[in-house]
Amino acid sequence: MPTLVEKPAEGGGWIHEVKFDGYRTQIVIDDSGVRLFTRRGHDWTSKYSPIAEASKALHVERAVLDGEVIVTNDAGLSDFRALRSAITSRPQDLYFVAFDLLHLDGEDLRDLGVEVRRELLQCVIPPNGRIQFSEPLPGDANSIFQLIDQAGIEGMVSKRIGSTYRESGKPAFALLAEPGTGRYVGSAFITLNREMRERLWKRVQEHSGPAPKGMKRPATQWVKPGLIGRVKHLRGEEDLRHASLQDFREE
Numbered sequence: 001m002p003t004l005v006e007k008p009a010e011g012g013g014w015i016h017e018v019k020f021d022g023y024r025t026q027i028v029i030d031d032s033g034v035r036l037f038t039r040r041g042h043d044w045t046s047k048y049s050p051i052a053e054a055s056k057a058l059h060v061e062r063a064v065l066d067g068e069v070i071v072t073n074d075a076g077l078s079d080f081r082a083l084r085s086a087i088t089s090r091p092q093d094l095y096f097v098a099f100d101l102l103h104l105d106g107e108d109l110r111d112l113g114v115e116v117r118r119e120l121l122q123c124v125i126p127p128n129g130r131i132q133f134s135e136p137l138p139g140d141a142n143s144i145f146q147l148i149d150q151a152g153i154e155g156m157v158s159k160r161i162g163s164t165y166r167e168s169g170k171p172a173f174a175l176l177a178e179p180g181t182g183r184y185v186g187s188a189f190i191t192l193n194r195e196m197r198e199r200l201w202k203r204v205q206e207h208s209g210p211a212p213k214g215m216k217r218p219a220t221q222w223v224k225p226g227l228i229g230r231v232k233h234l235r236g237e238e239d240l241r242h243a244s245l246q247d248f249r250e251e
Contacts, residue, residue, distance in 0.1 A: 008141035069095070186243060
C-alpha cells in the first residue's frame with residue numbers, strides 16, 4: 001500500500017500517477033478462468049462481473065494485475081461514494097485502473113523494476129476498454145501535485161524507478177520446493193476458495209522463516225518447511241509450468 005507523506009517526492013527518478021479513490025483489487029487470470037480479489041483476499045468476481053468479462057480481452061494467457069476498481073462522476077473523477085452503490089446496483093459503471101503487473105504467462109515479475117513491469121502492463125491492455133492503464137504524469141512532482149490539488153483529485157502516487165514490488169495483504173501465488181531435497185521448482189497461482197486461502201494465510205503468518213540460501217526475492221514471505229501442496233501443472237519440463245495450487249496439508 002502507498003505510504004502517506006507530507007510533501008511530493010524531490011528530484012528525478014520517479015514515476016508519478018493519479019491516486020484513484022476506489023477499491024484496491026487484483027485480477028488473477030489462469031487455467032481456472034478469471035477471478036478478482038480484494039486487498040484482504042476476498043473473491044469479489046461476482047460483484048465485479050463486467051470487469052471479469054473485460055479481462056478476457058487482455059493480451060495474456062495467465063497474469064496477475066494490480067489496480068483499483070473505480071466509478072467516475074460527471075467531472076470524470078473517481079467517486080468512492082458512487083462506487084459503493086454501483087457495486088450492488090450498477091455494476092456496468094465499474095472500471096478497473098491497472099497500475100502494476102505481478103505475473104505474466106508463467107513469469108514472476110515482482111523483482112523487476114516498476115518501470116519494466118509497467119511497460120509490460122501497458123502492452124497487455126487494449127485501448128478504450130473497461131480495464132485501463134494508469135498513465136504516468138509528465139513533469140516534476142511539485143507541479144503535478146499543484147495541478148492535481150486544483151482539479152480536486154484525491155492525490156498522487158510516486159514510485160521510485162527501479163523499485164521492486166512489495167507485497168501487502170495475502171499473496172496471489174506461491175513459490176514451491178521439491179519435497180525432501182528443498183530444490184526450488186517454480187511458482188504456482190493460489191486458486192483456493194476463501195476459507196482455504198484464510199487457512200493458508202494463517203499458516204504462513206504463524207510459520208514464517210528465513211529465505212533459502214541463494215534465493216533473493218525481496219517481495220516474498222518465506223515459510224518454514226512442513227507445508228505440502230497439491231499442484232496442477234503442464235507436463236514436459238523438470239520445473240513447474242503454468243501451475244496452480246489446488247490444495248495443501250501439513251507434513
